Amino acid sequence: MDEIFGFPPQLLFAQIFMGLINGSFYAVLSLGLAIIFGLLRIINFSHGAMYMLGAFSAWFGLQYLGINYWIALVLAPLAVGLFGLLIERTMLRRIRHVDHLYGLLLTFGIALILEGALVQFFGVAGQRYPTPDELQGGINLGFMFLPYYRAWVIIASVVICLVTWLIIERTKIGAYLRAGTENPDMVQAFGINVPLMTSLTYGFGVALSAFAGVLAAPIVSVSPYMGSNLIIVVFAVVVIGGMGSLLGAVITGLALGVIEGLTKVFYSEAAGLVIFMIMIIVLLVRPAGLFGRPE
Amino acid sequence: MKQPRHEAQSAASSKIADNAEEHLCIRDLHAYYGESHILHGLNIEVWRGDVVTLLGRNGAGRSTTLRAIMGLVDKRSGSILLSGTETVQLPPYRIARLGVAFCPEERAIFASLNVEENLMLPPIVGTGGMSIEEIYSLFPNLAERRKSQGTRLSGGEQQMLAIARILRTGADLLLLDEITEGLAPVIVERLSEVIALLKQRRYTVILAEQPSFAAPLADRNYIIEHGQVVEEIAAEEMEAKHELVESYLSV
Secondary structure: OOOEOOEOHHHHHHHHHHHHHHHHHHHHHHHHHHHHHHHHOOOOOOHHHHHHHHHHHHHHHHHHHOOOHHHHHHHHHHHHHHHHHHHHHHOHHHHOOOOHHHHHHHHHHHHHHHHHHHHHHHOOOOEOOOOOHHHOOEEEOOOOEEEHHHHHHHHHHHHHHHHHHHHHHHOHHHHHHHHHHHOHHHHHHOOOOHHHHHHHHHHHHHHHHHHHHHHHOOOOOEOOOHHHHHHHHHHHHHHHHOOOOHHHHHHHHHHHHHHHHHHHHHOHHHOOOHHHHHHHHHHHHOOOOOOOOOO | OHHHHHHHHHHHHHHHHOOOOEEEEEEEEEEEEOOEEEEEEEEEEEEOOOEEEEEOOOOOOHHHHHHHHHOOOOEEEEEEEEOOEEOOOOOHHHHHHOOEEEEOOOOOOOOOOEHHHHHHOOOOOOOOOOOHHHHHHHOHHHHHOOOOEHHHOOHHHHHHHHHHHHHOOOOOEEEEEOOOOOOOHHHHHHHHHHHHHHHHOOOEEEEEOOHHHHOOOOOEEEEEEOOEEEEEEEHHHOOOOHHHHHHHHOO
16 A cells, blocks of 8 residues: 555655644643642633743753753653642632632743743744753554654553543542542531641642653753643644543544644645634534533 | 440440530521621530530531531631630641531532441540441441442432431541431431431431421420520420420521
8 A cells, every 4th residue: 555545655644643742742741730620710821831830940950950851751741730739729729719810820920931931031033952861762553653752641641641531530649539529618627627628739740741741851952932832733632632630631632733743644735724724613512522521 | 246335335335434524515606608607606515425406597507516526617706625625726637637527418428438438537635436348237238339429429319428427437526417408208317317326326416407307316405596595395394395496496
């Protein structure tokens, strides 16, 4: 078989693969957004900035402190998660009793400040982050060339999403979280420290996006605006999947990445638009999202 | 079957030892939701092992009293002593840890959890709670449907679940808000058996209820109006004061 629908298979597979990589980032980021939205009812507009902070701390660590990729993959999410915890404790908590729109505005402001501060120090030009030695090169599968690092990105993303999902669906802590999403007052009346759980949840959601940021660092150029470019698409993914559903966020993220990749093959002009077009259709037909429950 | 019953008995007999202990003492309690001032200086005293009912019209402040004890109102002032510990400044999760459990009017069964997860959700806050086997033998329906989604149960089953859930925790002060509302007579009958069992085991129970259900079970009845206690009637006086109660509750 030389061609599929008139396209060389190499091109097709390469784009599906690229789509899966983008989809992995969409999945991890929208999963974090959905978790945060579930408990805090806040649409975390600083999510992209946290992703960028993750990538930047990895780059900074390597550049100035000699911290290698693998350690950064653990440390950067921890550091950014702690930072998120601090933001929740000092700022988001204070506006919990007012309209959720204020949370959106506040997190948007935080994102702008973070981006602005990093532009001030490092400029807008992207920094290069080298692929870790262990994952240099790739393998020729016959129908396409598979770079090891990119395969790792997909595996790591899917694993982290799966682990997160299992924690939430199958553990006691997850049960508190699910119950708290429905009725925080009642969970608190059972003796659970819901304010603490809320802080930790925000920290965890933000740490997920920092993890995605470190994963992305060797693939994209590390720049202050890398998050804001991505986050608009991620919001569309969350809208399509449905705000409340965690598994929906992951599946939608991966699927839309692939759809975007395929659009590049068949009608490349529409590649940047296809997700938003799907979003419009979903909003018209199923406003709660593909996996969401209407409230 | 025998093992848990034995355990419960020993827990019950240890409760008898501190018979005359004051369990809950509320003085000059004011409670607010946002701008609305609901409770206006409420006073209630409950001894360990008492079953007490709060009677009153809708909106009189019965539910708010229970929610205020649990800390689930926007603002409260006055004094709420729980076995001598002041709790009026504490957050709900700290109050719960002192052995208080709340069954809300809307039951608050979690849709994202199955029956067993709902049942196992509240952490253990005290000794002498019922074992899961004991709960399932008390509410066999819940055992049959343990893997069903919580909100797929019938209204009666949901009510059973909401009560069963707090019996596991070892909390010894139970706040039950309108547990019979909208349920079939046969289920109401079952609930009154459950309350009788709780009384026998020397739980302290506060019911916000209708007098028809609550009066035969209660040691004491408080009539609440406009956020205050207007009448306190002991069980043996209920019959004699029937007309007085009626006059407070009729619309």
